[in-house]
Each structure stands twice: as structure tokens, then as C-alpha cells.
Amino acid sequence: MTDTARDAASAIHPVLPVDRLVRRVVTGPMPTRVTTRAPFTGAPIAELPESTDEDVATAYERARAAQARWAERPVADRAAVFLRFHDRLLARQDEILDIIQTETGKVRKHAFEEVLDVALTCRHYGRRARGYLRSRRRAGALPVLTKAVEVRHPKGVVGLVSPWNYPLSLSIGDAIPAMIAGNAVVMKPDTQTALTALWALDVLTECGLPEDLWQIVVGDGPVIGPAVIGRADYVCFTGSTRTGRQVAQQAAARLVGASLELGGKNAMVVLPDADLERAAEGAVRACFSSAGQLCVSIERMYVHADIRDPFLERFLARVEGMRLAAGYGWDADMGSLVSRRQLDTVTRHVDQARELGATVLAGGRARPDLGPLFYEPTVLDGVDPDMAVCAEETFGPVVSVYTFTDTDDAVARANGTAYGLNASVWTRNTRRGEEVARRLHAGTVNVNEGYAAAYGSAGAPMGGMGDSGLGRRHGVDGIMKFTEAQTVATQRLIPIAAPFGMTDEQWSRSLTLSLRIMKTLGVR
Structure with a gap:
């Protein structure tokens, strides 16, 4: 291998806005603290306050109140916040590149991949979300007589657990479509890379995101992870297959959906x-x-x-x-x-x-x-x-x-x-x-x-197949998973039952003939 020179700049990580960012962690007045360290050198990065189960409950309470108001806003208004974030992310990329490198130890060009990914995601959903989420006419039970419309509603509050390896892409990358779809988010990023997620929240708030819509809690996964998953209306998890199975079991016990991106070989x-x-x-x-x-x-x-x-x-x-x-x-x-x-x-x-x-x-x-x-x-x-x-x-x-x-x-x-x-x-x-x-x-x-x-x-x-997970991010699947589908069907003129003067047997024969004719005519 060819080793580049280790100058003074490589031994000391950049000055990061730690004090400003850690104020966004949801904690009580006297939290315990954990020190994160820079992989490049082992030097301390930050003392992060750790959230408790009670703090997670508080985060969900705030998020649910904010979500009700957020969901009432038009999709275009919600998307506009993230289009503004797209521009600000690109303009201030050096700030987040420094944070990502300090927390992960990856080189700058690999940290830039995360900036690129998030910008692409913001632009895609910022431009396409309204089309993805619009109400759609569907084939009714009886042509002309039945009007059926598919309506999309947000799940509510999404519980998001993100890993350390791509801390920008795998935190806000999933939060973007969730929030544009009308949801709030309670997130537990990996403690090692929490500053990256906190920076994204800080900048998004500058771009007009409601203050309580995205809540971030920090703590050991086995300690507060179950609390995040246990209150969510939908779960989004990225991590190991072993932990993913546990997340899936907890979500299934509550009958809430889950999207899991897990391991690979x-x-x-x-x-x-x-x-x-x-x-x-x-x-x-x-x-x-x-x-x-x-x-x-x-x-x-x-x-x-x-x-x-x-x-x-x-x-x-x-x-x-x-x-x-x-x-x-x-x-x-x-x-x-x-x-x-x-x-x-x-x-x-x-x-x-x-x-x-x-x-x-x-x-x-x-x-x-x-x-x-x-x-x-x-x-x-x-x-x-x-x-x-x-x-x-x-x-x-x-x-x-x-x-x-x-x-x-x-x-x-x-x-x-x-x-x-x-x-x-x-x-x-x-x-x-x-x-x-x-x-x-x-x-x-x-x-x-x-x-x-x-x-x-x-x-x-x-997304993954087999032991690599469930669900998908990106594209139409990446936003629709954060919604509930509702069918609103309106019946016109006559009910779906034997009309006056016709016996049930005559009605069934009439429907049988109609079904045969519709198949012959290619009606879908």
C-alpha cells in the first residue's frame, strides 16, 4: 500500500459544532453521558447525552403532536422543505464531510458519496412525491356504477434506527420520504455517528422543518432501541441480520409494518x-x-x-x-x-x-x-x-x-x-x-x-432478499411503505344487490352473464 504523509492535520480532527448539535438530543435535565472517539486517532470527539425510556416517550409525544399539523399541509409544501435542504446541503457540504469523516474514519471521497446520495433522494422525492401520493381512481365493482378511489394516508410516527457506516445516507435518507409522506420520525442513530444525524436535523430546521417533527434520541441500542420500536406506527431499521430478526419480531407482535435492510455477502x-x-x-x-x-x-x-x-x-x-x-x-x-x-x-x-x-x-x-x-x-x-x-x-x-x-x-x-x-x-x-x-x-x-x-x-x-431484509428504499416503494392505503368506494344509482322486482336467482344469473361479457370485451 502507498501511505500518504501523516501531517499535523491528520492527527487532529476539525473543530465540530458539538455544543450546538447535542442540544437537539431528547434527554432529561441530568443525563448520563458517553464519549465518542475519532477512528483516525482515538481522540475524543464529543460527550453525548444519553436518552432514557422516558425520553423516548417524550419524543413520541412531541412527534405525534407535530405530525398531526404536518400531515394537513399539502405535499408540495412538505416537499419544498427538502428541496431547500438539497441546496443547503450542497452549499455546506464541507461541514458535514468533516463530521462524517471524524465519526467514521472514511476518506473524503467516500463521505461525499453520502452527500450525493442524500441530494439525489431530496430531489427525487421533492419532485415526484406529489405524483406518488396522489389519490388514484381504481376499477370499481360494477363499471360506471361503482366509483373506487385509492387514498394514501401517513402511518403516523416512524421509528427509525440507523447504523454508523453511512450515517447521513442511512439516517436522513430514510427520513426524507417518511416526512414528505406526512409522517413524523423518532430516530435512534448509532451513538458513534450521532453528530451527523443531528447536523442534518439542525440544517433541516433552518430550511423550515417543524421543530418537533424529527426527534433524535441517543443511547445504546439494546437499551433504548426496543422503546423506539415499541411506540412506532412503522419501523425502519438498517443493521445486522441478527438484530433485524429481533426488530421484526417486536414489530410483528404489535402488528406494525417494518422495513429492514440487513447484511450481505x-x-x-x-x-x-x-x-x-x-x-x-x-x-x-x-x-x-x-x-x-x-x-x-x-x-x-x-x-x-x-x-x-x-x-x-x-x-x-x-x-x-x-x-x-x-x-x-x-x-x-x-x-x-x-x-x-x-x-x-x-x-x-x-x-x-x-x-x-x-x-x-x-x-x-x-x-x-x-x-x-x-x-x-x-x-x-x-x-x-x-x-x-x-x-x-x-x-x-x-x-x-x-x-x-x-x-x-x-x-x-x-x-x-x-x-x-x-x-x-x-x-x-x-x-x-x-x-x-x-x-x-x-x-x-x-x-x-x-x-x-x-x-x-x-x-x-x-433492498434485500432472503437474510438481507424486507422492504425497499428509493423509488415508489421507498415512500409508499410509509403510508396506509385506503379505498373510498361510492355506489351510484343501484345497490350491489337484487334490484326491486328481481329475485336473487335472477340477479345471480344477470351478474354471471355480465361477468362473461366483461371478460370477452377485455374489461379489467
Whole structure:
């Protein structure tokens, strides 16, 4: 790896508006506090007040009062707040990039992905929400005589639990459609990255969001997470599959809906006609963006035998040339892991694979000389099912390479996991790539890209199959899930019953004949 110089700026994180932001946490007068630390250096970032169950109850009380007033406003008025936020986010992006980097340890270009994603989401729903949410005429029971209209109502208060790895995208990214749909939000961001969510709330309030509509509570997930989920009218959770199952059970017990984006063991398939330069460059982004701490990043790479050697030559050269740094400029390719827990998981997976016979083609070691939580981008060969790295989600800068000779075999192996979040196919024949993509068991599949093409398509749904979750974000699904559908049906002229002077038997025969005629005429 190529290490960029560690100057004084890389050892001290920027001055953040901590005091202003922490005032937005819902807490009592004498809260306990927890200290967060910068992954780059281990230096303290902030002392955050922790919320209690009683604070969560207060947050819901405030949110419900604000939601009733918010839902009465036209969709266009609600959307306008987020279109203003779009502009202010882009204008003040350096502020949030500093916060994201300080809290996560990712490099600036990967933090910018979150700014880009949220801006796209604001614009999409800001422009399209009114069309998504408008009332729609539906086919009535009896043509002409029955008028049926589908009406959309907000759920009420959405309970949102967001993770640390993409703290802007996965907090406000889900809150945007929820609030434009007329809901309030009570959110528990991960404590490590709470300042990012609090900054978004602070700026959104400047843009006209009602003061109590978005409530943020801070605390340990097992402690206050159940309180957030236990009062919600709808639950939106992003995190591990294990915790997601618990969230789903709690929501199901209350008969409220839930959207869950969970883990992944995402596969990349490099077909024999792939553009090797483009595929190698794309693989670096797919595997090592945000140090691999991305639910849609690639952890398994299937490369056709005919191109394996030339592809790996190009890929490994790029991996070896990656610039690792603990800094706030734009001149680094990969940053730090976020926590000791993540570092321990990555180290365990790589060390066990090496001990059981896998070959480390690149990387394979921690880099405490750069920072306490750095680990080199790592490429493994010879991984087999006995190794944890084969099937378990690593969630770090590690990818395993496998060889195939038959595309059907590659598809079967790529699908050979309980997960189904994201996948990638590389080929010069895009029609062939799309055919292979449709056979992969994943909620999003990118052709000639790793993850950004699908994730950045804000009008298209994104989510997981199998153990990777339930529901979708983005597109029409990403806003309609936050609504309740209601049918208002108006019957005209005659009731749906035997009219005066006709027996029930005559009525049934008349309806039978009508049904046959409507089918013949193609009536839907």
C-alpha cells in the first residue's frame, strides 16, 4: 500500500459544532453521558447525552403532536422543505464531510458519496412525491356504477434506527420520504455517528422543518432501541441480520409494518469478455469503498478462468497502489475501520483463512502506524467453506477470489448464500450481462459497476432478499411503505344487490352473464 504523509492535520480532527448539535438530543435535565472517539486517532470527539425510556416517550409525544399539523399541509409544501435542504446541503457540504469523516474514519471521497446520495433522494422525492401520493381512481365493482378511489394516508410516527457506516445516507435518507409522506420520525442513530444525524436535523430546521417533527434520541441500542420500536406506527431499521430478526419480531407482535435492510455477502461475476481495465478499476471501488464497511460492497469475486491471471494482475496492482491515510483532504483512497470490534472481525477472518490454507494476494495486516483501526485492503485466494470469511459477512476491506469456467456454475455459487442484497456483473456484452443479472438472487444487481449505479438510481427500489431484509428504499416503494392505503368506494344509482322486482336467482344469473361479457370485451 502507498501511505500518504501523516501531517499535523491528520492527527487532529476539525473543530465540530458539538455544543450546538447535542442540544437537539431528547434527554432529561441530568443525563448520563458517553464519549465518542475519532477512528483516525482515538481522540475524543464529543460527550453525548444519553436518552432514557422516558425520553423516548417524550419524543413520541412531541412527534405525534407535530405530525398531526404536518400531515394537513399539502405535499408540495412538505416537499419544498427538502428541496431547500438539497441546496443547503450542497452549499455546506464541507461541514458535514468533516463530521462524517471524524465519526467514521472514511476518506473524503467516500463521505461525499453520502452527500450525493442524500441530494439525489431530496430531489427525487421533492419532485415526484406529489405524483406518488396522489389519490388514484381504481376499477370499481360494477363499471360506471361503482366509483373506487385509492387514498394514501401517513402511518403516523416512524421509528427509525440507523447504523454508523453511512450515517447521513442511512439516517436522513430514510427520513426524507417518511416526512414528505406526512409522517413524523423518532430516530435512534448509532451513538458513534450521532453528530451527523443531528447536523442534518439542525440544517433541516433552518430550511423550515417543524421543530418537533424529527426527534433524535441517543443511547445504546439494546437499551433504548426496543422503546423506539415499541411506540412506532412503522419501523425502519438498517443493521445486522441478527438484530433485524429481533426488530421484526417486536414489530410483528404489535402488528406494525417494518422495513429492514440487513447484511450481505455480495458477489461480483467477471465474465470472460469483460473489459479488464474497467473491471479491475471498478472492483477496487466495489470492494474497498468506506474500507468495505458498506452493506452493498463486494466480498466475493468470481472470475472466469480464461481471464483470471490478467485480471488479477491489473486488480492487485491497483490494490497495492491504494493510498491509505488518516486525513481530511481528497488525496487518499481508503481510511480507517470505525471500531475495535470491526478490526477484530477483519483480523479474525483473515488470520483464520491464512491458517487454514488460504493465500493472501494483497494486504492482510493491520496498520497501527497509520492509526489505531487501520487494516490494509486485502485480497484472498484459496478460500473454502471451512473458513469464516467464506460465508460470514466480514464488513471490512477483504475480498475472496474464486475461479469458474461455466457461467451457470458462477451464478449458482454466487447465489449459494442466505443473503441477497447486491451483486455485480462485468462484461462487454451488456445484454448478456443483464441476462446474468436477472438470474442472481439479489435486490440490486449492477452491470459494469459495483454498487453505485443501482444505489444511486433514486427512482428505482433498493433492498434485500432472503437474510438481507424486507422492504425497499428509493423509488415508489421507498415512500409508499410509509403510508396506509385506503379505498373510498361510492355506489351510484343501484345497490350491489337484487334490484326491486328481481329475485336473487335472477340477479345471480344477470351478474354471471355480465361477468362473461366483461371478460370477452377485455374489461379489467
